[in-house]
Amino acid sequence: MKVIFGVDIGGTNIKIGRFTPDGELLEKWSVKTDLSDCGKKIIPQVAGCISENMAENNLCEEDMEGIGMGIPGPVDKNGYVKKCANLNWNDFNPVEELKKFFPDCRVRAGNDANVASLGEYFRGAGKGSSSMMMVTLGTGVGGGVIIGGKIIIGAHGIAGEIGHISVTDAEEDCNCGNRGCIDQWASATGIVREAGRLLEADDKPSMLRQAEKLTSKDVCSFAKQGDNLAVECINRCMYPLGKGLAYFSHAFDPEVYVIGGGVSLAGEIIVDAVRRGYEDNLYLIRKGADIRLAELGNDAGIIGACALASGE
Amino acid sequence: MKVIFGVDIGGTNIKIGRFTPDGELLEKWSVKTDLSDCGKKIIPQVAGCISENMAENNLCEEDMEGIGMGIPGPVDKNGYVKKCANLNWNDFNPVEELKKFFPDCRVRAGNDANVASLGEYFRGAGKGSSSMMMVTLGTGVGGGVIIGGKIIIGAHGIAGEIGHISVTDAEEDCNCGNRGCIDQWASATGIVREAGRLLEADDKPSMLRQAEKLTSKDVCSFAKQGDNLAVECINRCMYPLGKGLAYFSHAFDPEVYVIGGGVSLAGEIIVDAVRRGYEDNLYLIRKGADIRLAELGNDAGIIGACALASGE
Structure with a gap:
């Protein structure tokens, strides 16, 4: 039975999924990222996890069709990473390194946000479309174009760096x-800042006032519950993102x-405010x-890494 | 000897080029577009021009490797045109129509601005690049993404419609x-309007005041000659385009x-102002x-149409 491994390497955890060649997820697990020795142990750690899982499932190397990796930083088309601060990597090629462990296997790597976008494109919300852009709203605003x-x-x-257009x-x-x-609006940071501004601007009652140290999660959760000020905050923060998407439609029109x-x-x-x-x-x-x-959700990374390795 | 024909169909003229399969231009000419009978005569006219040229050069149908066409309106990937106001076409497929005359020949069509972009990409200013956007500054501002x-x-x-982002x-x-x-700045129309505004705003001497009915060509020509007001006009009109290109770099990063x-x-x-x-x-x-x-220049259309037909 042929398998593909999708690996999502983060600064805290490494997530791994074992897939069928058709992209069906058979098993997933995660381990703490070993950042010691300037990040040199990460790829051997990934190789160890995969070998162990292969052995447990009575799989041999020729069963392995490919391994895809998502990396939290810029990756060129050959897998080369000039600098990845989160993993302590400099001037390093994780693809070549992993191939030392699995010389006959197809190994590919891409930026984690791009790889997650590929996951949504092939198996998630973008399934069946000809072109897609995924926007990731976290601490910052990132994006991936397919x-x-x-x-x-x-x-x-x-490409896809919508967070930093003004x-x-x-x-x-x-x-x-x-x-x-x-980024100053639609990120978690932007939402908390705008909520603070709105709270200062008047003294209308709002669930936002209950939180001791307001987080974007609070704002989102209160907005979902219909709190007026939280809804206004989400609207104000997501509208600029929608404007940016309009620009991007004039560019490559996904x-x-x-x-x-x-x-x-x-x-x-969120979607409604962006759409406006x-x-x-x-x-x-x-x-x-x-x-x-x-x-x-969180599986986009490993699913996209599988798609990358399967060469779809 | 194999040949490819590149055809640039406009509302006024049809430009035709005969090329080698490597894209070398052997001969070019143009004819007035026959818009009669709701534009139905255009494709037969193109076919006639090509057949005549083939005969003159002792070429037979099997020498013809392909025909590419640029159309002044939206064209889908199969060559279908829903509406092309300049040619009076509605719900029409020029590719299928031209294939009736040359059934064994590869025939392709694309939007004229996109096709011209393809020309610059393969044979002009974009030669050797991996990705390119061409911006066409005419009566309006158009663009093509490769x-x-x-x-x-x-x-x-x-895609590429940079003229209409605000x-x-x-x-x-x-x-x-x-x-x-x-479009309100970087187009010929925008330049003339801004020049008018600048002339009204103060009474500094300027070559712009000489022109009876100011055209964008005048403004450009006076700017080239160093006229201060004309230079300021170009700067003001091209800066917004540069800003738009920055947005587009965040989108697909050509x-x-x-x-x-x-x-x-x-x-x-022009380029200096855009770059700023x-x-x-x-x-x-x-x-x-x-x-x-x-x-x-004006050959981009036929050269791009040749590239489209050669399937590079």
Whole structure:
């Protein structure tokens, strides 16, 4: 029985999934990332986990069709990583390194956000579409572009970086140096900041006032429960993202936008606010891209890594 | 000897080029477009021109490797045209129609701006790059996106439509319904309007005051000659385009932007102004895409149509 391993390497945990060649998830597990020795132990650790699992399942090397990896940093098309701060890697090629353990196996690597996008494209919310962009709303705002089943990295590695386009005027400096960036609104950080501003601006009652140290999760959860101020906060923070997506539609015009990441767990309220910003800024066509919630949650990384390795 | 024909069908003229399979231009000519009978005569006219040229050059049908066509309107990937106002076409497939005349020949069609972009990509300013966007500055602002040698049409046909993203606040309504669009600045129309505003705003001497009915060509030509007000006009009009290109770099991050169309004939002064707007709005990377002038001029259409037909 042939298998594919999808590996999502993070600064804290390594998630691994064993899949059929068709992409069916057979088993998944995770281990703490061994960051010692300047990150040199990570790939041997991945190899060890895979070998162990193979042995447990009476699989031999020729059963292994491929291994895909998601890496939390920029990865070029040959798997080369110039710098990955979270893993302490510099000038390193994890693909070549892993191939030392599995010389006859197809090994591929990509940026983790791009790989997760590939997962949603083949098995999640983007399934069946011709082109897709996934936007990940976490501490920051990231994105991955898929056209015709291929990840678009871009000539300088910034394709899909919607977080750092400036779409609003009145905002403090972003840590990228620009101002008014989408990241300053639609990220977890942006949501907490905007909630603070709204709370200061008047004294209307709101569940937001109950929280001792407000988190974006609180804001999302209160918004879901219908708290007016929390809803207003989400609307204000997601509208600029929708405007940015309208720009992106004029650029490569994807069929679907998929919204994922921790913030997206607030659900349809997020999508509705993004869609308003999108439609208000799209004049050329009546109906643009579908905007949908991601479907795969934390498994997007391993599922996408499997898709990368299967060469779909 | 094998040949390919590249055809650029416009509302006024049809340009035709005969090429070697390697894309070398052997001969080019043009005829007035026969718009009579609801545009039904156009494809027979194209077929007639090609057959005549074949006969003159003692070529038979098996010498013909392909015919590519650029059409002034949206074309889907099968060559289908829902509506093309300039040619009076509705619900029409020019590829199928032309194949009736040359049943054994490879026939392909694409939108003329996209096809011209393909020309610059393979034979002009984008030669050797992995991805490129061409921006055409004419009466309006159009664009074509090429990734890995393929035209990106987009899911709704608006990929590359940079003209209608709104990047400035203070502007009247654009004819798309939005306001502050790049089209309102960087197009020939936008340049003339801005020149008028600048002339009204103060009474500094300027060559612009000599022209009886000011055209964008005048503004470009005076700017080239160093007229201060004309230079300021070009700077003001091209900066928003540069900002838009920065957005597009965050979207699909092309290696090269190529600036073409009538307005671009003003030369490096245009590119410099665009580059300032681009660099001022690009914070994520130190050096982004190259911005270059188009090289093929009016031949980009037939050269791109040849590339389309050769299936490069």
